[in-house]
Amino acid sequence: MRPGARAGGRRAELASFLRSRRERVSPEDVGMPPGPRRRTPGLRREEVAQLSGVGVTWYTWLEQGRPINASAQVLGAVARTLRLDVAESEHLFRLADVPQTAATPDEPREATRDLRVILDGLDPLPASLVNARSDVLAWNDGYAAMFPHIVRTPAAERNSMWFMFTAPPEINPVLNLDEQAPEGVAVFRYRYSQHLGDPEWQDFVHRLCAASPLFARLWATQNVAPPRPCNKRFRFPEVGEVATRATHLDVGSLPGVRMVVYTPIDDLSRDRLAKLRARAVVRGGPRG
Numbered sequence: 001m002r003p004g005a006r007a008g009g010r011r012a013e014l015a016s017f018l019r020s021r022r023e024r025v026s027p028e029d030v031g032m033p034p035g036p037r038r039r040t041p042g043l044r045r046e047e048v049a050q051l052s053g054v055g056v057t058w059y060t061w062l063e064q065g066r067p068i069n070a071s072a073q074v075l076g077a078v079a080r081t082l083r084l085d086v087a088e089s090e091h092l093f094r095l096a097d098v099p100q101t102a103a104t105p106d107e108p109r110e111a112t113r114d115l116r117v118i119l120d121g122l123d124p125l126p127a128s129l130v131n132a133r134s135d136v137l138a139w140n141d142g143y144a145a146m147f148p149h150i151v152r153t154p155a156a157e158r159n160s161m162w163f164m165f166t167a168p169p170e171i172n173p174v175l176n177l178d179e180q181a182p183e184g185v186a187v188f189r190y191r192y193s194q195h196l197g198d199p200e201w202q203d204f205v206h207r208l209c210a211a212s213p214l215f216a217r218l219w220a221t222q223n224v225a226p227p228r229p230c231n232k233r234f235r236f237p238e239v240g241e242v243a244t245r246a247t248h249l250d251v252g253s254l255p256g257v258r259m260v261v262y263t264p265i266d267d268l269s270r271d272r273l274a275k276l277r278a279r280a281v282v283r284g285g286p287r288g
Contacts, residue, residue, distance in 0.1 A: 010196045011065035014095035018063045020222035021082040022048055029083065043081075052077040062096075070096050087190055087226040094193045111138035115251065118259070119143075124277055125261055126244075132191045132256035133204060134161040142273065145280035146173065146234065146262070159204075161188060165212035175233040175241065185218040186225035191256070193224070227258075231265065238279050239272040 023042035027033060030043070030051055038044075043051075049059040054074055061068050062078075075096055079089040093099070111119075111129045119127050119140040126142035136150055136158045144151045149171050150163050164174060164184060174180055195201045209216040227248050234242045244262040251257040264270035 009202070010095055010097060011067065013193070013196060014092075015063055015065035017091065017095060017222045017224075018078075018082075021084060021088065022063070025081075025083055030081065048078065048081050051081040054078070070098055072098050088224050090226075091190060091193045091224045095196070112253075115259070122261060124274060125263060126273070127259060127261045128160075129251070129257060129259050130160060131254075132195065133159070133201060134188070135159050137257070141280070142277055143262075145277040146236075146273075148280065162204075162208060162211075165208060165215045173234040173236055175235045176231075180230070180232060181214060182218055182221075182223065183225065183230060185215060185221075186223040187227050189219070189222070189224045190226055194256075232262070236272075236276055239275045242269045242272050242276070244269065244273075 022045070023040065025043050026041075027043065027047070030047075032047065045060050045063060046056045049056040052059065052074070054077070058068065059078070062070060072093070075093060075098055076089075079092055084092060115129055116138055119129060119138055122142075123140040124142045126140065126146050128139040128143045129137045131137060139147075139151055147160075147163070149167065150158060150160060153163075161184065164172070164177070165181070192201055192205065205219065209219060229245060229247045232244050232246045234244070236242065243265045245265050247261050247263065249259040249261065251259060264273055
């Protein structure tokens with residue numbers, strides 16, 4: 001992709017993100033009187049500029065995605081005015097290209113032999129290896145028992161985000177989708193901001209927005225969050241409900257790749273996972 005096109009995509013993302021963050025901050029949040037009734041929610045551009053100590057024209061151009069220079073100090077002031085958390089501030093700096101970010105390596109497509117051995121060693125704990133875009137690269141038998149439809153999918157289409165948002169209810173075991181969906185999309189945007197301008201990422205987002213109204217709605221919120229452990233609950237017809245703690249472990253030798261391990265949070269869930277694994281149809285499938 002041409003550098004100009006990549007920069008244009010970054011500026012468009014920056015404009016959308018700033019507007020969405022400004023709209024969620026009320027005058028009362030920053031110690032200002034509410035004033036007369038407002039046509040749109042949140043702060044006005046001139047209020048953000050005033051509180052950040054920058055010119056109205058400069059901030060307007062920044063929010064419009066125009067190619068202007070922005071220092072780390074000024075962006076920090078904007079981030080404080082908009083009450084951005086750590087992940088959102090990092091996201092803002094990436095979008096504004098401050099400091100200059102290094103070129104992002106291509107997404108890994110396969111797992112090394114050592115990582116496959118580690119995955120098998122974690123069994124019976126379900127575990128998989130995924131890249132930043134959530135393409136599933138490898139897994140163990142415990143994971144295959146939980147997600148047989150994912151591991152049976154052709155490698156080019158094997159993606160856990162796609163499955164979560166497009167799988168029909170009868171094969172999607174995620175029980176607390178209302179909790180997991182917003183969190184998953186916010187973390188996905190955190191990773192997406194590190195791949196701005198990448199046509200494969202853009203195509204994936206466009207296709208998933210078209211395939212899932214829920215994803216499209218959550219993507220439009222511009223919410224961003226860092227990866228963190230979270231509780232995930234599943235329901236399987238064979239054994240019932242299973243509660244787990246999903247932990248993401250970054251793989252230093254493969255940038256962007258992480259190992260996701262599902263640990264049962266109680267004895268009942270541990271027993272049910274063991275029964276599910278014992279009954280699993282998938283046995284000895286490919287490891288990516």
